[in-house]
Structures are given as C-alpha cells and as structure tokens.
Amino acid sequence: MKRLRFNFAPYLLILPSFIYLAVFFAWPMVRSLQLAFVRDSPILPVLSEPEEKADVVGHLEMQVEVAVVDRVKRDEVLPNGRTRPIYWFKIAGETESGEPVEGWVHQKNLFIKSRTESDTARVVSGEGAKEWTLDYVERMINDYRFREALQTTLLLIVLILPIQFVLAITMALVLQSQLRGNSIFLYIYAIPLGISDLAAGLVWVTIFTQRGYLNTLLQQLGLIDQPYVFLSAENQHWMIVAIVLAEVWRATSIVMVIVVSGLQAIPREYLEAGELFGASLWQRLRHITLPLLKPSLQVALILRTILAFQVFAVVVAITGGRVLTVLAYETYRWYDPGDSGFNNPNMAAAYAGFIMLISLAFAVFYLRTVRTQEEAARE
Secondary structure, three states: OOOOOOOOHHHHHHHHHHHHHHHHHHHHHHHHHHHHHEEEEEEEEEEOOOOOOOOEEEEEEOOOEEEEEEEEEEEEEOOOOOEEEEEEEEEEEEOOOOOEEEEEEEHHHEEOOOOOOOOEEEEOOOEEEEEEOOHHHHHHHHOOOHHHHHHHHHHHHHHHHHHHHHHHHHHHHHHHOOOOOHHHHHHHHHHHHHOOHHHHHHHHHHHHOOOOHHHHHHHHOOOOOOOOOOOOHHHHHHHHHHHHHHHHHHHHHHHHHHHHHHHHOOOHHHHHHHHHOOOOHHHHHHHHHHHHOHHHHHHHHHHHHHHHHOOOHHHHHHHOOOOOOOHHHHHHHHHOOOOOOOOOHHHHHHHHHHHHHHHHHHHHHHHHHOOOHHHHHOO
C-alpha cells in the first residue's frame, strides 16, 4: 500500500505571514492593551518579623501615612567588612480599601523625621506590582477633550467617505472608459499619492490663510475688499472644510486604485449585455457595476475608515491640534513627553485601544452590510 506523503510546502509559504502578524500586529496590540488596562505601581510588603526573608502579612501603597509602633536597631555588614546601624520599624496603617495592616518594614522604605523619636512615618518606596484596572479608560472617557475629539473624528468620516467614494468611482469609470488620452488622467489622479499627510495639510493651509491663494483670487475678482480669516477659532466650520478638502484630495486616489482593480475583474460581457437590452449608463452602473464591485468596496471602505480614524498630520497642519482636535491627536498629546504633552503612555494606550476597537466595529459593520449575493446566500 502506497503511503501518502504530507505536503509541507503550503505551510512553509504561509509561515512568514504568521510571523509578520505575530511580530508587527499581535505583539504590539497586546502590549498596547496591557498599558491601557494594567497599572504598574509600587507597593510595600509588610513583614511579620524584622528580617528580609520573613513572611508577608500585608501591603501598603505609596505615600500612605503610618504609625510607628516599635523600632529595632540592627548592624548591617557592608561589602568592605565594616558595619553600620540600620533600623527596622514596626508600623500600623491602612490600605486604600481601609484594611488594617501591622508589621515590620526596613528604614529605606519609610520617610521618618527621627529614627529614634518620631511616632509617624510615610511609605516612600516598595516593590513593583501589576494589577488590572479600568482607571485609565474611565479617565479617558471623563477627559474634557474626549467627546470633542470623538465628535470631530466621526464628523470627518461622515463628510469625507461619501465624497471620496463618489469621486473615486467616477475617476475609475473615466479610466475604464478607454477614451482617447485617458492615461493622462491616471497620472493626474496619482499625483497626491506621492505626497505625505503633513505636506497635504500644508498645501491647503497656503490656500486658506489670509495671504493664501483663495483670498488672493477673491480679491482679484472683487468679491471681498479685505482678506477673510478662514482658519480661526471663530470659524471652526472652515477648518472642517479645509480638512475635508485636504483629505479628499490626498487619499481619494487610494480608493480609486481599489475600485479600478474591481472594475477590471468585471466581465465586459455583462456590461455589453446590459447595453444590448437597452439599459442606460445609470442603470448599468446601478444594477451591474456596483453589485459586482461590492468586494472591492468592502476593502476600500474598511481601509479608508481605519485611515480616517488615524487622521493626524492634516489636522495638526491646518488647526494646530488645539482649536480642533481628533482622537489621533489626543493619543499623541497624552504620549508626548515634551512641553505640549502629558507623558502618560497609559492614557495614550487607552486612546489607541479605543481607536482600534471602534475601527474593528466599523469593519464588522461593513462586512455585514456590504455583502455580495453569494455571501448573503451562504448564511
């Protein structure tokens, strides 16, 4: 009987993908969530006897005030053979939850005015301890800029996505129309792909500033006498307009590339059959092209929504981040160790985790709603 040989080749080919996902996706995501939900704070173990290896009878948090019940003087041998006096203190205190704790601690863990006379002390050092907590999430939700950042981010998504998809589908249809010279349109459409987020924001800042192109044009046409201040705290709606225009100009080509690849996968026989039966351009687009484009539109919607939640540089370039804020900027503000930030990685991780969670929710929503007939029939 001939033995069947197991084929390892497909698994070897897919192994690099698993390694990539584990190293560059799973591990950073786990570490980020750990920062958001785990508090690493020092606590002081209280011992049953004035010895380093004694049993632990309780723990006290940092900066807790305690009463000194008793003290013991010992001689500690230094590495050079000499000795020095040290004290062990028997203390009594309460944890944050109100539980009484009494036992012995070393002098290095306490701040005490006099080792021989003082009756009170304060805990100043201990051992690192990790505990699960929702404090950072609650602090994020109660942050005075959280609601504003969330509202602005969702507003940008609602405004940007419909405009981008209408333009991207139109651009893709122009490229697929096989008109004379349509390759020129491809080069024009692809120009923003080579421009960074920050550069795109700066381009549109030069358009909307007081001495920018828009004010210059309006003055030359005689529509205004003096430059209008578009980008200011009093005109936040113009800031939204500038951000939307910058994002649409910068990232519509990404959606267009995905839509073009989807259009190329549609058999021309379907479109020719629709034209043969007298379907208009709009009818062919609605009943043939768009239904067959659903897989590509799924990918484009998920990608564009995730990138919209991460919009950062354009907002900073146009608004400075202080007048108008988004979730990505708040993540940076909490992480930034400079003068303008709070140097709090735990809060930054909470914001980043929230962005990831809401992005996944939108992705699941798109996968459930934008489905082909075959996908709906399988359920």
